[in-house]
Amino acid sequence: MTSAADLRPLLLSPEDAAAVEAPFAGDKDAAVLVPLYLDSGALHAVFTKRRDDLSKHPGEISFPGGRPDFPEETMQATALREAEEEIGLAAADIELVGALEPMGTFVTGYTIYPFVGVIASGHAWVPQPTEVEIVLELSLPDLVRGYENRRLLGKGVPIKTPTYTVDGNLVWGATARIVQTLLRRLEPVLG
Numbered sequence: 001m002t003s004a005a006d007l008r009p010l011l012l013s014p015e016d017a018a019a020v021e022a023p024f025a026g027d028k029d030a031a032v033l034v035p036l037y038l039d040s041g042a043l044h045a046v047f048t049k050r051r052d053d054l055s056k057h058p059g060e061i062s063f064p065g066g067r068p069d070f071p072e073e074t075m076q077a078t079a080l081r082e083a084e085e086e087i088g089l090a091a092a093d094i095e096l097v098g099a100l101e102p103m104g105t106f107v108t109g110y111t112i113y114p115f116v117g118v119i120a121s122g123h124a125w126v127p128q129p130t131e132v133e134i135v136l137e138l139s140l141p142d143l144v145r146g147y148e149n150r151r152l153l154g155k156g157v158p159i160k161t162p163t164y165t166v167d168g169n170l171v172w173g174a175t176a177r178i179v180q181t182l183l184r185r186l187e188p189v190l191g
Contacts (some may be wrong), residue, residue, distance in 0.1 A: 003118075004095050004097045005112045007098065007113050007186065008098055010097025010185045010186055011116055012099045012101065013099065014075075014098070014115065016103070016115065017176070018099075020101045020102055021130060022101070022148070023075055023087065023103075023104050023183070024102055026109035026110040026111050027061050028108075028109055028110045029067065029113065030065055030066055030067050030078070030111070030112050030113070031066070031068075031082070031103070031112065031114070032063035032064065032112055032114050032115070032142070032178070033083070033089075033115050033116075033117055034100070034115065034178065034182060035094065035117050035119050036118055037119050037121040037123075039121040042139045042141050043139070043140045044121070044137050044139065045137060045182070046089075046135060046136070046137055047063060047135070047136040047169075048062055048063070048132045048133075048135055049132070049133045049134045049136055049169070050132065050157070051131060054159065060171065060172075061169055061171045061175060062084050062174075062175045063107045063175060063178065064089070065078070065079055065112070066082045066085075066089050066190070069081070076115055079113070080102070080157060083117075084182075085128055086124025086127070086132050087126065088125055088127075089119065089123065089125075093119055094118070094119055095117060095118045095119075095184070096116070096117045097116050098115075099114060099116060100115075100116065100178060100181045100182060100185065101114075102114075102176055103181070106172045110174075112174055114178050114182075115121060131185075135170055138166045140190055142165060142166045143164045143183065144190065146163075146164045146166045147162065147163070148162075148164075149162055150172070152172055158162045159173070161176055161177065162177060164176055
């Protein structure tokens with residue numbers, strides 16, 4: 001059985017994560033929530049697939065997240081707010097268990113702060129209709145099996161990146177690097 005108590009020691013505290021210098025750190029900050037739940041003995045992560053008609057990151061798979069709404073908004077508050085706005089996941093339904101190292105995006109100039117939260121399984125998602133096409137729930141064992149290091153184009157720039165493909169859904173770029181860090185940290189409970 002994997003519980004919030006099992007995950008906490010494997011993750012960074014939000015304070016420790018904030019003190020880590022992100023490789024390729026950008027000049028713009030953003031935060032994401034990595035929602036996890038246990039179902040049939042396997043941990044699952046919740047992602048969004050962005051609409052194909054968006055001007056930024058069309059069709060990409062990511063974690064719920066975005067930029068702060070105002071300068072005083074903390075990265076943790078940003079991640080929780082964005083999860084509610086994008087997929088209808090209320091902060092009251094999330095047990096924040098830690099954070100991952102910040103991740104820089106060398107193409108778009110962001111520093112992304114990932115926070116990890118445990119939620120109940122069976123959530124009824126409410127995708128934000130102008131931004132989110134669908135909410136995806138992918139098991140961590142399926143992500144591990146779908147790993148491949150590939151060369152892709154990001155905004156016309158060739159990048160070598162970890163990728164994860166599950167049921168035809170391709171996770172790449174900064175999101176895949178966050179997944180890679182998550183899987184490395186949670187390896188002791190993934191078996």
